[in-house]
Structures are given as C-alpha cells and as structure tokens.
Amino acid sequence: xxxxxxxxxxxxxxxxxxxxxxxxxxxxxxxxxxxxxxxxxxxxxxxxxxxxxxxxxxxxxxxxxxxxxxxxxxxxxxxxxxxxxxxxxxxxxxxxxxxxxxxxxxxxxxxxxxxxxxxxxxxxxxxxxxxxxxxxxxxxxxxxxxxxxxxxxxxxxxxxxxxxxxxxxxxxxxxxxxxxxxxxxxxxxxxxxxxxxxxxxxxxxxxxxxxxxxxxxxxxxxxxxxxxxxxxxxxxxxxxxxxxxxxxxxxxxxxxxxxxxxxxxxxxxxxxxxxxxxxxxxxxxxxxxxxxxxxxxxxxxxxxxxxxxxxxxxxx
Amino acid sequence: xxxxxxxxxxxxxxxxxxxxxxxxxxxxxxxxxxxxxxxxxxxxxxxxxxxxxxxxxxxxxxxxxxxxxxxxxxxxxxxxxxxxxxxxxxxxxxxxxxxxxxxxxxxxxxxxxxxxxxxxxxxxxxxxxxxxxxxxxxxxxxxxxxxxxxxxxxxxxxxxxxxxxxxxxxxxxxxxxxxxxxxxxxxxxxxxxxxxxxxxxxxxxxxxxxxxxxxxxxxxxxxxxxxxxxxxxxxxxxxxxxxxxxxxxxxxxxxxxxxxxxxxxxxxxxxxxxxxxxxxxxxxxxxxxxxxxxxxxxxxxxxxxxxxxxxxxxxxxxxxxxxxxxxxxxxxxxxxxxxxxxxxxxxxxxxxxxxxxxxxxxxxxxxxxxxxxxxxxxxxxxxxxxxxxxxxxxxxxxxxxxxxxxxxxxxxxxxxxxxxxxxxxxxxxxxxxxxxxxxxxxxxxxxxxxxxxxxxxxxxxxxxxxxxxxxxxxxxxxxxxxxxxxxxxxxxxx
Numbered sequence: 001x002x003x004x005x006x007x008x009x010x011x012x013x014x015x016x017x018x019x020x021x022x023x024x025x026x027x028x029x030x031x032x033x034x035x036x037x038x039x040x041x042x043x044x045x046x047x048x049x050x051x052x053x054x055x056x057x058x059x060x061x062x063x064x065x066x067x068x069x070x071x072x073x074x075x076x077x078x079x080x081x082x083x084x085x086x087x088x089x090x091x092x093x094x095x096x097x098x099x100x101x102x103x104x105x106x107x108x109x110x111x112x113x114x115x116x117x118x119x120x121x122x123x124x125x126x127x128x129x130x131x132x133x134x135x136x137x138x139x140x141x142x143x144x145x146x147x148x149x150x151x152x153x154x155x156x157x158x159x160x161x162x163x164x165x166x167x168x169x170x171x172x173x174x175x176x177x178x179x180x181x182x183x184x185x186x187x188x189x190x191x192x193x194x195x196x197x198x199x200x201x202x203x204x205x206x207x208x209x210x211x212x213x214x215x216x217x218x219x220x221x222x223x224x225x226x227x228x229x230x231x232x233x234x235x236x237x238x239x240x241x242x243x244x245x246x247x248x249x250x251x252x253x254x255x256x257x258x259x260x261x262x263x264x265x266x267x268x269x270x271x272x273x274x275x276x277x278x279x280x281x282x283x284x285x286x287x288x289x290x291x292x293x294x295x296x297x298x299x300x301x302x303x304x305x306x307x308x309x310x311x312x313x314x315x316x
Numbered sequence: 317x318x319x320x321x322x323x324x325x326x327x328x329x330x331x332x333x334x335x336x337x338x339x340x341x342x343x344x345x346x347x348x349x350x351x352x353x354x355x356x357x358x359x360x361x362x363x364x365x366x367x368x369x370x371x372x373x374x375x376x377x378x379x380x381x382x383x384x385x386x387x388x389x390x391x392x393x394x395x396x397x398x399x400x401x402x403x404x405x406x407x408x409x410x411x412x413x414x415x416x417x418x419x420x421x422x423x424x425x426x427x428x429x430x431x432x433x434x435x436x437x438x439x440x441x442x443x444x445x446x447x448x449x450x451x452x453x454x455x456x457x458x459x460x461x462x463x464x465x466x467x468x469x470x471x472x473x474x475x476x477x478x479x480x481x482x483x484x485x486x487x488x489x490x491x492x493x494x495x496x497x498x499x500x501x502x503x504x505x506x507x508x509x510x511x512x513x514x515x516x517x518x519x520x521x522x523x524x525x526x527x528x529x530x531x532x533x534x535x536x537x538x539x540x541x542x543x544x545x546x547x548x549x550x551x552x553x554x555x556x557x558x559x560x561x562x563x564x565x566x567x568x569x570x571x572x573x574x575x576x577x578x579x580x581x582x583x584x585x586x587x588x589x590x591x592x593x594x595x596x597x598x599x600x601x602x603x604x605x606x607x608x609x610x611x612x613x614x615x616x617x618x619x620x621x622x623x624x625x626x627x628x629x630x631x632x633x634x635x636x637x638x639x640x641x642x643x644x645x646x647x648x649x650x651x652x653x654x655x656x657x658x659x660x661x662x663x664x665x666x667x668x669x670x671x672x673x674x675x676x677x678x679x680x681x682x683x684x685x686x687x688x689x690x691x692x693x694x695x696x697x698x699x700x701x702x703x704x705x706x707x708x709x710x711x712x713x714x715x716x717x718x719x720x721x722x723x724x725x726x727x728x729x730x731x732x733x734x735x736x737x738x739x740x741x742x743x744x745x746x747x748x749x750x751x752x753x754x755x756x757x758x759x760x761x762x763x764x765x766x767x768x769x770x771x772x773x774x775x776x777x778x779x780x781x782x783x784x785x786x787x788x789x790x791x792x793x794x795x796x797x798x799x800x801x802x803x804x805x806x807x808x809x810x
Binding site for chain 2: 186
C-alpha cells in the first residue's frame with residue numbers, strides 16, 4: 001500500500017473536500033439541495049458522465065486523449081434506435097450498441113497505436129465522422145417509439161434505485177481497483193509516462209493504447225444505452241460536450257495531459273463536483289445556458305493546476 | 317577469448333551512404349570490465365545499440381556465449397541477460413523507486429493483482445545489495461540526478477544480467493558518487509558479470525577498465541589496458557595530436573564595457589558584482605548549483621532579478637526579457653543545448669539565424685532567403701560545422717557540431733557581451749579544441765566573454781580572470797594566469 005503514489009491520494013482528498021465545500025455553500029443558499037429527491041436526481045444525473053470520465057482517465061493515463069466520446073454517444077444512440085424500430089430484439093440491442101461504440105473505439109485505437117497518428121487529430125476526425133453519420137442517419141430528427149421492454153433497462157428500479165446506478169457504480173469500482181492494482185491495466189501508467197522505456201520493460205504499449213481507446217468508446221456506448229433508454233429516443237445530438245466534461249473531471253481527479261497519472265476514483269469525484277455545480281444552477285434558477293461556460297471554466301482551472309504541477313516537476 | 321560472453325565479429329553498419337561501423341570485432345569476458353572510448357560520432361552508440369538488440373548489423377555477427385545470436389529487439393537482448401544503462405534515462409518520473417526497478421515485472425498474485433509489499437521488499441533487497449540508501453516508496457521525480465542514475469542501475473541489475481552495458485554513467489555524478497559506482501562495478505566484476513563501459517572520461521576508464529578499446533570513424537583502431545597514458549588514448553581517439561588548451565592570454569584588453577552590481581535573486585544568489593573588459597574572458601567557476609547559470613539567466617532576462625543593476629558600455633540596462641537582452645547586445649549560450657538551445661527538428665540554417673533574424677528581413681518583416689542562406693553558410697565554414705549543409709536537421713548533428721551551431725547562432729547575432737554556459741559539455745576532444753579556439757578569437761576581436769564552466773582546465777586555460785561561486789555568492793575573482801585548480805576548489809567548496 002505504501003507504493004500508491006501519494007500525489008494521487010492527496011488530489012482525491014482535496015477534491016472530496018471541494019465537493020463538500022461546494023455542497024455546503026449550496027445547501028446554505030438553497031436548503032432544497034438536501035432534499036432526498038434532489039440528491040437522488042444529482043446521483044442519477046451522473047450515470048452518463050461517470051463511465052465516460054472513467055474511460056477518459058485511462059486514455060489520459062496512457063498519454064492520449066479521446067475527443068470522440070460525445071459523438072460516439074450520439075452515434076450509438078441512433079444505431080440502437082434504428083435497430084429497435086426496425087423490429088430488432090431488445091436482448092440484442094445492448095450488444096449491438098456496444099459493438100457500434102467499440103468499433104469506433106477500435107478505429108481510434110488502430111490509428112493511434114498502429115499508425116502513430118496524434119490522438120488529438122484522430123479523435124477529432126472520428127468525432128466529426130461519428131456525429132456526422134448519426135445526423136445523416138436521422139436527418140437530425142428524434143427517433144422515438146422504442147419498445148417498452150428496452151426502456152426498462154434505464155428506468156427499471158431495484159429497491160427504488162434505477163438499474164443503471166448499480167451498473168455504473170460497479171463499473172467505476174471495478175475499473176478503479178483494476179487500474180490501481182491489476183498489473184495488466186496498471187502498466188498503463190508506465191506506458192503513458194515513458195513509452196520507449198515501457199517497451200524495454202516488456203510492456204506491450206501498442207496493445208494497451210489500443211485497448212484504452214476501445215475501453216473509452218465502450219464506456220461512451222454504455223452511457224448511450226442508458227441515455228437512449230431513459231429518454232426513450234435515439235438522437236444524434238446526445239452526448240454533446242460529454243468529452244469536455246469527461247476531460248475536466250479526469251484532470252480535476254489527477255489525470256495529466258502529459259500522461260502517467262490519474263485515477264478512476266479521482267475522475268468520479270470530478271464528475272460529482274461538476275454534477276453538484278450544475279445542480280446548483282438549476283436550484284438557483286440560473287440559466288442552463290451558462291452551464292457550458294462554467295464547465296469550460298472548470299476545465300481551464302483544472303488545466304492550469306495540471307500545468308503548474310508539471311512546471312514544479314521540471315528541473316528548473 | 318574463449319570465455320567471451322558477448323561480442324561482435326566483423327560487424328559493419330551503414331546509414332545511407334555513411335559507414336558508421338566498419339568491420340568491428342569486439343567482445344567482453346565474464347568478470348572483466350571492457351571500456352569503449354572514442355569521440356562523438358566514432359560509432360560507440362551504434363555498437364552499443366547492436367549489442368543491446370536495438371539495431372541489426374548489415375554484415376558480421378553478434379555472438380552470445382560463442383554462438384551467433386540475432387536479437388529481434390532490445391527486449392530479446394534483455395531476456396538473454398544483457399542489461400543496458402542508457403545515457404538518457406528510461407525512468408518513469410511519477411512512479412516510485414520500487415515501481416521503476418520492477419516496471420512491467422511487478423510480483424503479482426493470482427489473477428494478476430500486484431503484491432505491493434513483496435514489491436517493496438524486493439526493491440529494498442536490490443538497493444541494499446548495491447549499497448544505495450533510497451526509500452523504495454520515493455517518487456523518482458523527487459530524487460537527485462545521481463540517485464536516479466542509481467535507480468537505473470538497480471533496474472538493470474534486478475534482471476540479474478550476465479552482461480551490463482553502461483553509457484557515460486558518470487556524466488551526471490559527482491566525484492564521490494562516481495567512486496561509489498566504481499566500487500559497485502568492481503564488486504559486480506568479482507561476481508562474474510561482464511561489463512562494457514562506454515565513456516568520454518579517460519580518467520574514469522583508466523581507473524576501472526581491464527581492457528580499453530578505441531573506436532575512431534567506425535573502426536576499431538586500438539586495444540590497450542589501463543596502463544595507457546591519456547595522451548596515447550587521445551592520440552588514438554583523434555588520430556592526430558591535439559594540442560591541449562593553449563593559454564592564449566590576451567595583453568591588449570580594452571576598457572570595461574559590461575558591469576553588474578549587486579545582482580540578487582532571493583534564495584538563489586545574492587549580491588553578485590563583476591565587470592568584463594573589452595576583449596576579456598571572465599571565467600566563472602564553482603560547483604554545480606552554486607548559482608552561476610542562474611546569474612547568467614537573470615542577466616539575460618530569462619529569470620527575474622530581485623535587485624541589482626546592469627551596465628553595458630556605460631548605459632544602465634533594464635532587461636525584462638531575453639528579447640530585450642539580445643537587442644541590447646547580450647548573448648547567452650545555454651548549457652542545455654537540446655532542451656533550451658537548438659530547434660532540433662529545424663534546419664541548421666534556421667538555427668544559426670534564429671537570434672539574428674532582425675538583420676535578415678526586409679523593413680516590412682519579410683524574410684530574405686538569400687541573405688539568410690549566405691549568413692548560415694558563412695558560419696558553417698567559419699566554425700567548420702559538419703556536414704557543411706544548412707538544410708540538414710539540427711538533431712542529426714553530433715554533439716560537438718550542435719554546440720558549434722549554437723555558437724554560430726550567437727556570432728551571427730553579434731552581441732557585445734557573450735555568456736557561454738558549459739560550452740564544451742559532452743563534446744569530443746577535437747570539437748572542444750575548436751570551440752576553445754573560436755572563443756579566444758572572439759575575445760581577440762574585442763567581444764567581452766563570460767565563460768561558465770565546470771571543466772577547471774578549460775576555465776584556467778581560457779580565462780583572463782576567474783570568478784568563483786559558492787552557494788549563490790561570487791566569493792573571489794582570481795587572476796587566470798596564476799590561479800591553480802586547487803585555488804579554485806578551495807574557494808568553491810570552503
């Protein structure tokens with residue numbers, strides 16, 4: 001246990017304090033924040049961002065970036081809806097959604113890991129391709145009329161809690177433990193810090209990077225499944241700016257653009273902070289249009305913290 | 317040589333039209349240290365990369381235990397028991413010492429989960445074995461360069477290699493640390509490890525090597541023992557006699573044109589004052605970290621000054637940025653040529669004119685390509701930069717030629733005062749002599765030069781006066797003609 005890098009733990013503790021401070025201020029300003037129904041809605045609101053931020057953390061730890069996740073959510077949603085409306089089986093809808101998302105991730109992975117194209121450019125391109133394809137397939141319309149059995153995936157409840165909450169929590173916890181302690185995934189930190197040295201240490205960097213982009217896209221696919229089911233429609237514009245929130249959350253949680261750091265727990269706390277802030281906008285009746293501005297500002301702040309941390313690590 | 321573990325027989329390697337290794341035969345026996353010396357560009361790195369599996373020879377064979385071996389990649393060589401400690405560190409800065417030593421090979425339990433406690437124990441065992449006092453849990457980024465070097469060595473040794481290849485292992489170490497490394501190497505030798513030791517430092521090589529092989533222009537030109545004199549070794553390395561630094565003391569010094577008074581940067585240096593005369597070389601000696609480079613950076617406007625004043629030709633200067641410093645007539649040749657000096661992926665020509673663009677553009681700011689190429693060509697010839705081609709990328713040049721490109725950049729900017737920081741670090745003997753000659757000529761032509769160097773013979777040989785730094789203060793200024801290395805060290809470390 002002594003060998004977990006203490007910096008990461010410090011960051012997570014700091015972030016948890018931030019969440020408590022912001023929540024405290026919000027509770028003072030608007031007591032309804034503490035209502036059970038509000039807290040549940042904050043929690044369920046996070047089910048879309050949590051998997052995406054977890055995948056983003058892995059990609060950032062590997063020294064990459066994935067701008068395409070938001071667009072993959074839109075594409076996956078549209079593909080699922082088209083499949084279901086053409087009479088497809090509900091049982092196969094989820095595997096098909098994940099296959100569509102994973103395919104997009106595999107494209108990212110091959111281009112980055114095999115052909116060494118800079119990930120920023122690759123995922124910028126796939127972002128445009130995925131969002132464009134989704135829009136072409138639907139001409140920009142909503143696809144509603146999905147079978148009720150499919151809607152149960154996102155809306156069904158166990159002990160009063162929606163199914164997706166259990167799934168997402170499970171994914172986050174397992175993912176966190178694996179990245180921390182399971183050698184095949186923990187190798188990502190080596191691969192992201194110093195790729196040539198990682199290769200010489202016997203780590204298959206290319207395969208890990210490929211797996212990272214596939215995992216990130218699958219996480220986006222999971223998010224799309226829940227969104228499509230809970231909102232009962234396929235829509236090409238689902239997941240807009242999801243990449244931005246995921247990057248902000250991951251960087252807040254300790255990930256760095258120079259690779260080699262970050263934790264899923266940290267990213268989850270980052271998502272929680274963003275969710276509480278955005279809940280504050282609703283409760284305080286501020287225009288929701290400000291939320292994009294605030295997410296962007298938080299991202300800038302997180303990047304500034306990352307940059308100053310990197311400066312400190314330089315010899316001079 | 318029948319107990320030879322690792323070797324090459326008649327190995328040649330070409331890159332394009334350039335022959336880097338020509339029919340080289342070389343090997344190392346169990347329980348011995350074989351040093352490989354040669355100038356930059358002599359082929360040492362290429363040979364090391366072939367032995368370590370990073371490159372394949374065009375002809376000839378690599379042998380392991382007397383049998384031909386073809387390593388598919390560096391990993392295959394590592395698995396065959398060949399450990400390499402590279403000059404540039406292959407470490408993971410934000411991981412712990414233990415994780416670095418066992419990167420990719422952590423002890424795992426069932427299902428692949430890492431056993432952290434076993435990892436710490438095993439790392440501690442290796443560190444104790446080589447006599448290094450480091451906490452296995454410390455992040456590598458927090459360690460000194462010397463300690464990082466030891467981590468790198470611990471990592472190589474954790475694989476229980478039969479052959480250990482070290483590339484310039486003492487370049488970042490203090491004398492004391494180097495001695496500790498030598499004791500460790502002697503201990504490994506007594507346990508039967510074969511060691512290939514690549515270095516520029518002839519004193520190191522003569523201290524520890526059993527055999528010494530000399531490479532020159534890709535050919536093995538000599539094999540000798542540690543009894544060889546430095547002059548003999550240098551003669552073999554360069555193939556001609558290089559005069560040691562000629563103390564070309566100047567007699568016609570002009571008036572003082574540059575003066576700094578009371579320069580202070582909190583917790584870095586304090587109350588530094590000195591002046592330089594026209595045509596004078598002022599040496600600045602001191603231990604690494606004594607504040608010399610920091611003073612130079614502050615004069616050049618790269619770091620903020622908390623107090624102090626700077627005059628050039630009687631005018632008080634207010635320098636807030638390197639841009640202003642250059643415009644005022646001050647040049648600074650950095651000690652870190654790769655990170656802070658060169659634009660590695662740009663051409664040699666682009667690098668040479670990087671600080672003198674203002675005189676090479678039209679009044680509207682448009683580049684004048686012909687003037688630029690002429691300017692670059694002038695300095696390529698004047699400084700004898702190889703290849704004589706302004707269109708090759710700077711990263712392809714040898715260390716000595718890169719350093720000359722940096723010098724050319726500042727000559728082209730034609731400053732009144734030039735501060736050169738470790739101008740010959742990591743360059744070969746011939747390039748070093750060339751750089752010394754050019755610095756002398758510049759001073760003769762009336763430039764005021766501040767020479768920061770940790771190479772005491774260099775400082776003493778070139779400087780008219782030598783200032784000595786200790787813990788952020790300029791403690792004394794000695795006369796270059798009479799000062800000795802002992803004088804300098806006494807002031808620097810008192």
